[in-house]
Amino acid sequence: MKKSYIVDEFNNDMRIDRWLRVVLGKIPQGLIEKNLRFGKIKVGKKKVKSSFKVKTGNTIHLYDLDIKKQIESKSSKYNPTNQIIKENENLIIDNNENFIVINKSSGISVQGGTKSKKNLIDIFTKSKIFENSKPYSVHRLDKDTSGVFIVAKNRKTAQLLTSLFRLRKVHKSYLAICNGEIEKEKGEWNNELIRYDNGRKIIEKAKTIFRVLDKNSNSSLIELRPITGRKHQLRKQLFNIGHSIYGDKKYKSDFLDKRINKDLMLHAYQIKFMINEKKYTFRALPPNYFKKFLKIKRLNFEDLK
Numbered sequence: 001m002k003k004s005y006i007v008d009e010f011n012n013d014m015r016i017d018r019w020l021r022v023v024l025g026k027i028p029q030g031l032i033e034k035n036l037r038f039g040k041i042k043v044g045k046k047k048v049k050s051s052f053k054v055k056t057g058n059t060i061h062l063y064d065l066d067i068k069k070q071i072e073s074k075s076s077k078y079n080p081t082n083q084i085i086k087e088n089e090n091l092i093i094d095n096n097e098n099f100i101v102i103n104k105s106s107g108i109s110v111q112g113g114t115k116s117k118k119n120l121i122d123i124f125t126k127s128k129i130f131e132n133s134k135p136y137s138v139h140r141l142d143k144d145t146s147g148v149f150i151v152a153k154n155r156k157t158a159q160l161l162t163s164l165f166r167l168r169k170v171h172k173s174y175l176a177i178c179n180g181e182i183e184k185e186k187g188e189w190n191n192e193l194i195r196y197d198n199g200r201k202i203i204e205k206a207k208t209i210f211r212v213l214d215k216n217s218n219s220s221l222i223e224l225r226p227i228t229g230r231k232h233q234l235r236k237q238l239f240n241i242g243h244s245i246y247g248d249k250k251y252k253s254d255f256l257d258k259r260i261n262k263d264l265m266l267h268a269y270q271i272k273f274m275i276n277e278k279k280y281t282f283r284a285l286p287p288n289y290f291k292k293f294l295k296i297k298r299l300n301f302e303d304l305k
Contacts, residue, residue: 003065003076007058016043017050039197041064054058075091078112078122093148093282094128098157103284104149106263110137124151138162142232148284160275165229167203170273173288174224174234177265178243182220184210189237193230206230207238219297234266264288
């Protein structure tokens with residue numbers, strides 16, 4: 001839904017963030033910045049920054065802008081029970097002074113959003129492990145993807161790890177069970193993946209190195225090492241070659257296996273990086289439903305070298 005306003009002479013040369021408050025009422029600056037950045041507020045057809053000064057006669061378009069709902073969503077944080085906190089503490093693989101590494105469960109988001117309140121950051125905010133610190137998210141992992149995940153304990157470590165991810169100095173390996181027999185034993189995929197941001201088409205280059213660990217005529221178990229970090233990269237690439245990951249409800253082929261229920265057969269298995277000449281390697285074994293499905297599909301998994 002789009003609403004449009006015309007700037008009158010009384011508001012000429014006013015910053016757009018101030019103009020929004022005049023027209024819509026008191027709005028947190030952070031929400032203004034966020035909606036400008038995502039193109040939900042435009043001057044004509046152009047995205048602008050909060051410092052932009054509107055002129056008499058400018059047309060301001062607001063796209064699906066429910067400020068009240070956004071404020072309520074932002075203020076309504078997830079409040080985990082002691083049991084949920086304990087369950088996630090039990091998933092910790094490593095706990096040191098700068099970060100923790102956990103074997104994230106499928107079905108839980110990293111951060112809260114409008115579609116999913118339950119999330120790791122709010123859970124560990126309440127944990128005694130972060131009693132004298134604060135949890136920082138330094139990378140992404142889809143809600144339905146299980147596996148190794150890092151949470152920083154302080155801003156300095158968060159900035160360092162974020163930089164390592166951005167510079168591609170963190171090496172990740174995933175395991176996936178996908179539909180059909182992948183012919184090549186190993187190789188790499190170089191694609192141009194398409195996504196949309198508020199109706200705007202964005203094309204991004206994506207690169208993944210893959211290795212088939214086991215396969216038969218109807219299924220394949222593969223190791224995936226993404227070089228780039230595009231949204232849903234592995235899921236999209238497998239879908240594009242006709243070998244969707246079992247349990248993927250968004251990027252799915254024309255096949256159905258009722259035995260997988262709701263679980264996505266994609267697992268972040270290993271992560272490697274180096275800090276101050278010290279090498280770190282962390283592994284997270286696949287969940288029981290993943291192992292069970294391997295047996296159903298007659299696939300074997302041996303610990304990666």
